[in-house]
Amino acid sequence: MKNINTPYHLKNKLNEVFFIEPNDLGWVFLTKFYKKITSYLKTAPFIIIIPLSFFFSFLFYLIFGKLLVKIVNLLQYGF
Amino acid sequence: MDFKKLSAEIIASLIIVLRRFIFLIFTPYKTLRKISLEKDWSQILIIFFMVYLYFNFAYLLRESIFSPNLIFIIFLINFFFTCLFFYIISRFFNKETSFDSFVFSLTYSLFPTLVWFFGNSLFYFILPPPRRLTLGGKIFSIFFIAFSVSLLIWKLILFFLSIRFSSRLGFYKVFYFILLYLCFLIPLSILFYYLKIFRIPFI
Incomplete structure (x- = not known):
């Protein structure tokens, strides 16, 4: 049976997606690079963000050592 | 005023807010795109009530x-000033912007802020500072x-x-x-820090 609401929903969906112009950074390679990076952040960005955060946090500890603990003390008093 | 209708509307808005909070974790782009076109102000009131509870x-x-009431008022002034700032500056380049859109999208972007501050408060209660070199x-x-870095990146996004x-734009x-x-x-954040209003900016 034909769904008579399909064109209406499709039109609404197209309006929602295209109400804003796609980003153009001026140079083709820059625009492609931007779209590549943001494609990972548009859906479930935590898959990338959480492991990277742990990696950089551990790296920060290896480089700066005690300073990390002092920063955490500062942040814990920050609320 | 029909109390049943009002309470049903508030419950519906609360469910939408909670649902959108979860979608902001999994599909932030699509969710914020929909939020920027939203018109239901009771969702804003619910989120502000969560902020008030936090304070x-x-x-x-x-x-x-x-x-906490004074701090909440200062937060509201700061928040609406932020919305107004971006609205006015955007109007120079695009006349189709609306102030409501900024309020809705910036209110929902408070979610990572709330998570960090609530989490930090819980850590303060469970594991009070200072941390030692053990x-x-x-x-x-x-x-x-x-x-903190994960929530900061999410907040920036x-x-x-x-x-x-x-x-x-x-x-x-x-x-x-x-x-x-x-x-x-x-x-402004430096001023708030010295006045002991917000040690870390609540934006």
Whole structure:
């Protein structure tokens, strides 16, 4: 049976997606690079963000050592 | 006034807010795009009520010289000034922007802020500072920094998307607006720090 609401929903969906112009950074390679990076952040960005955060946090500890603990003390008093 | 209809509307808005909070974790781009076109102001009131609850909870844990009601009013003034700032500056480039859109998208972008502040309060209660240079202290410090950095990156993503969808402008203009906003935010945050209102900016 034909769904008579399909064109209406499709039109609404197209309006929602295209109400804003796609980003153009001026140079083709820059625009492609931007779209590549943001494609990972548009859906479930935590898959990338959480492991990277742990990696950089551990790296920060290896480089700066005690300073990390002092920063955490500062942040814990920050609320 | 029909009380049943009002309470049904509030419950429906609460469910939408909670549902959108979860979607902001999994599909922030698509969710914020829909939020920027939203018109239901009761969702804003619900989120502001959560912020108000947080300030009262923080006041119970750490007594401050200012009452939570005053801090909440200062937060509201700061928040609406932020929305107005971006709205006015966007109007120079695009007449189709609306103030409501900025309020809705920036309110939902408060979610990572709320999570961090609530989480920090809980850590303060469960594991009060100061952290020591023991193995446990170092492991917790690495975890806490990773937790903070993850939420900060998520907040930056939501903030950028809020300005992008509400202003409907491109990457460079949005980046420029955020830099201009920092020129105002950084001195204000320093002032709040010295006045002991907000040690870390609640934006």
